[in-house]
Amino acid sequence: MTDPIELNRRRWDELVPIHAGSRFYDVEGFLAGACSLLPIELAELGDVRGKSLVHLQCHFGLDTLSWARRGARVTGVDFAPAAIAKAAELAEQAGLAARFVESEVTAAPDALGGETFDVVFTSWGVLGWLPDLDAWARAVAALLTPGGVFYLVESHPTMLLFDGSADGRRTWPYFRTAEPIEATVEGSYAAPDATLENRREAVWIFELGQVVTALIDAGLCLDFLHEHDGNCSAMIPSMTKHPDGLWRLPEGELGLPLSFSIRARRASNS
Secondary structure: OOOHHHHHHHHHHHHHHHHHOOOOOOHHHHHOOOOOOOHHHHHHHOOOOOOEEEEEOOOOOHHHHHHHHOOOEEEEEEOOHHHHHHHHHHHHHHOOOEEEEEOOHHHHHHHOOOOOEEEEEEEOOOHHHOOOHHHHHHHHHHHEEEEEEEEEEEEOOOHHHEOOOOOOOEOOOOOOOOOOEEEEOOOOOOOOOOOOOOOEEEEOOOOHHHHHHHHHHOOEEEEEEEEEOEEOOOOOOOOEEOOOOOEEOOOOOOOOOOEEEEEEEEOOOO
8 A cells, every 4th residue: 555644645735726726615715804714713722812823734724824814923734735835825815924834744843843832723634644643642742832722623533433425324433443544535525526636545543532642641731622513514414504614413313523622731831
């Protein structure tokens, strides 16, 4: 099998122009002044004015630049060269100060020369691409200043057990294995009808307990772990979009946790 990181990098490089032109990302709206961040992220992370913020796995930077508009001094990190190039282009178009650095996420502390930040931010569809959650958590901790805040919002692993079909078939296991799941995928979440040359991807299952434990083992102290009844996209066809930007199951269906969020801190004396 092709190295899974390289396999995924090729796919994400190809997706950048497709996503940048999609209705899902609405780059035109962003350049006109819209914020790509969801209310849940703004409320749970809070005021970032004057703070240094690094956005890990930033794709082509819309959320990074939205934090810049809210007053943060931002750096975006992504492993896909096309994503970094597009992010820098959008920063210039939007007239926003931002730095974008190409790096695999666990190598980010070295790629950024040991720099630390007041805030480390990452969101939506990031954990499944990580072969080593412990190495990821150590990288997060290394990027935080003493007293700095880490924030993650992500699809809930129970949601990822299902294949997205109307009858909700279970497709994937819950418990993590060392080897990735390699699959052929048509289109993407933002452009379902897109025709891609790079249709193979490799993903890893993540367990909620494993994510939390990895962060604790890396030396972070949890402010909260929240589970939510909404997600950033319609992962099941029957889901509908609500005014807060989250997609939820129809009223009356048995509830499931569809996403979760974590806020944690590096101790001030560490």
